Amino acid sequence: MSTQPTTRAEDVTQLAAVQKALATGPRPERASALSAAVAFGWRGMLKVKHVPEQLLDATLTPVLFLLMFTYLFGGALEGSTEDYLQFLLPGNLVLSVLFTTVYSGVALNTDITKGVTDRFRSLPIWRPAPLVGAMLGDTVRYLVAGTVVIVLGVIMGFRPEGGVAGVLAALLLVVVFAFALAWVFTTLGLILREPNAVLNSGFMALFPLTFLSNTFVDPKTLPGWLEAFVDVNPISQVVTASRGLMEGNASAGDIGLVLAIAVVLTAVFLPLTTHLYRRRG
Secondary structure, eight states: OOHHHHHHHHHHHHHHHHHHHSOOSOOOOOOOHHHHHHHHHHHHHHHHHHOGGGGHHHHHHHHHHHHHHHHHHHHHHHSSHHHHHHHHHHHHHHHHHHHHTHHHHHHHHHHHHTTHHHHHHTSSSOTTHHHHHHHHHHHHHHHHHHHHHHHHHHHHTOOOTTHHHHHHHHHHHHHHHHHHHHHHHHHHHHHSSSHHHHHHHHHHHHHHHHHTSSSSSOGGGSOHHHHHHHHHOHHHHHHHHHHHHHHTOOOHHHHHHHHHHHHHHHHHHHHHHHHHHHHTO
């Protein structure tokens, strides 16, 4: 007979302890879409802080490309490494930053395969916030990769006629285009099953486009059929506009074409990525 009151007393005590542990203040307001996206962008920065090796692709790879192509092929292609550096660096800037965009799809696929996105979907936040935030965080990687290329180029002897303003404008243009291109790889990251598959597929798509462009050689030196492909290659359009900005003779048409391509890529693949992301839920 005495056990029943004791059990009830214990229940009351436990309930009181739970209530005490819970927050008694007013419920915090739901995070806005912007604040949620910024929070997930900061998450990407914290991942780099704890695993600095993630920045190797944005720092070491650009250095290797610039050094290798300048000193191995500069004399043969342009007559001197110094002259070739003036031609190569804008293209190498584009190449280095665009290769980094593949990791946007890899990171998203990794979160999915590890079940992290399931936790994100349970949060009372704007649903696309993890996607948009991750993309915002990736722009820092693009800026790092581009800055490394430019600083190393200046050390090696690169002297842009467009000055600091031209260089910054070229870097900004490349980052904008990279942001748009990254949506293609996030779509790929939602379609494929493994992060390695996303990585391999992304590089298989980018390698032909970057090497069959005006990054390394003047298209006029190529066979006619190959020159025609290079001229319509979107990567060539970005390189042409960036090279013009750094040389101080960029045309509004070249810049406008790059921005138009970026708008089209974003308009097509951002909604597609969001749709696939919601379906995974």
